Amino acid sequence: MVVSEIETVVVGLGELKISQNVGMVLSCIGLGSCIALCMYDPFYKLGAMAHMVLPSSLNGSEYAAPAKYINTGVTNTLKKFRENGAVLNRTQIKIVGGASVLNIPGEHKLNIGERNITAVKQALAQQGLAIHAADIGGTLGRSVNLYLRSGRCVVKASGQKPFEI
Amino acid sequence: MTNSMTFDLAGWSKLARIGSTNAIVGLSQMLNQEITISALSLDEVSLKNSDTLIGRPDTQVIGIYLLFSGVTNGQILLVFQPKVAFELIDMAMSMPPGTTTTLGEMERSVLGEMGNIVGTYFLNAVADHIQVILMPSPPAVVQDVGGAVVGSVLAEAFAVHESIFVIRLLFEAIGRKIEGKFLILPAAD
Numbered sequence: 001m002v003v004s005e006i007e008t009v010v011v012g013l014g015e016l017k018i019s020q021n022v023g024m025v026l027s028c029i030g031l032g033s034c035i036a037l038c039m040y041d042p043f044y045k046l047g048a049m050a051h052m053v054l055p056s057s058l059n060g061s062e063y064a065a066p067a068k069y070i071n072t073g074v075t076n077t078l079k080k081f082r083e084n085g086a087v088l089n090r091t092q093i094k095i096v097g098g099a100s101v102l103n104i105p106g107e108h109k110l111n112i113g114e115r116n117i118t119a120v121k122q123a124l125a126q127q128g129l130a131i132h133a134a135d136i137g138g139t140l141g142r143s144v145n146l147y148l149r150s151g152r153c154v155v156k157a158s159g160q161k162p163f164e165i
Numbered sequence: 166m167t168n169s170m171t172f173d174l175a176g177w178s179k180l181a182r183i184g185s186t187n188a189i190v191g192l193s194q195m196l197n198q199e200i201t202i203s204a205l206s207l208d209e210v211s212l213k214n215s216d217t218l219i220g221r222p223d224t225q226v227i228g229i230y231l232l233f234s235g236v237t238n239g240q241i242l243l244v245f246q247p248k249v250a251f252e253l254i255d256m257a258m259s260m261p262p263g264t265t266t267t268l269g270e271m272e273r274s275v276l277g278e279m280g281n282i283v284g285t286y287f288l289n290a291v292a293d294h295i296q297v298i299l300m301p302s303p304p305a306v307v308q309d310v311g312g313a314v315v316g317s318v319l320a321e322a323f324a325v326h327e328s329i330f331v332i333r334l335l336f337e338a339i340g341r342k343i344e345g346k347f348l349i350l351p352a353a354d
Contacts, residue, residue, distance in 0.1 A: 013319065014212045014213070031313060032312070033317045053212070053316075053320045054320055065212050099313065101313050102305050102314070104232060104304075104305045112320050140309060141309040141316075143310070
């Protein structure tokens with residue numbers, strides 16, 4: 001029996017990873033307010049994951065990590081995905097994260113998680129793309145794995161059992 | 166440094182030492198236990214190398230989080246492994262080691278008070294030194310994986326800038342294995 005090796009590639013803050021290696025798992029570990037955008041073309045077995053930190057650039061900075069901001073991160077991910085031959089109308093799009101982990105009492109609420117959720121929904125809608133599944137909001141951190149052999153997207157919230165979306 | 170406050174690496178370096186020393190005095194007084202600084206550093210951190218702050222992102226931590234505002238804004242985060250946070254609670258409540266095993270309402274309150282004291286002592290020392298006012302917010306106490314806690318703090322810090330200054334303080338109790346991480350993320354001007 002041949003046991004195939006699985007290579008886990010961690011997608012860090014602001015990073016965008018794309019691959020057609022079916023032995024690979026793309027992984028965002030410990031998402032708080034950040035959003036993981038997971039895309040998978042089942043025909044080419046092409047997967048992408050972007051670990052997006054903030055809704056949009058406040059100062060119009062052109063130099064930033066490719067997925068730091070959601071407004072540019074979604075565009076960058078779609079561009080790379082198309083360049084690699086993916087067809088968007090059969091692509092599975094899933095989003096994970098956007099939690100409010102740090103709830104300061106009183107009027108100091110940061111709301112980055114909520115603003116990130118709104119931003120990613122808007123950015124995808126502007127491209128005419130539907131979200132196929134999501135695990136977003138709440139107060140718990142999450143990790144997400146995208147298995148490029150099958151397109152399975154498995155989420156594990158802090159202290160809870162993993163589940164597929 | 167003037168009241169207009171240009172916060173560069175050199176300026177914050179001195180303030181980091183003054184504030185951290187006073188914060189540890191506050192923590193020692195609260196715990197009635199001598200606490201010493203084992204490492205103090207000030208680094209400029211970019212998004213790309215920010216994983217060095219998070220440590221293992223899938224490990225459970227307990228964080229105490231405050232914002233501060235005044236002549237400048239910023240964030241303060243104390244991070245502990247859960248067993249260390251529980252031992253600190255036992256020390257603060259004069260309970261035998263091992264008594265605290267979960268994070269309930271009372272335990273959150275004790276850690277929140279710890280955050281208040283450490284944060285206020287830090288900010289007061291800095292504010293006195295440069296003759297300004299810095300005000301802390303109420304604390305938030307959270308248990309989650311390190312990536313979610315530190316990542317959420319970094320998201321706020323990186324909202325405006327591509328790199329940030331981070332003061333890192335490690336401390337320990339004499340004769341007891343207590344180690345915590347104290348991050349102060351001033352908003353760079």
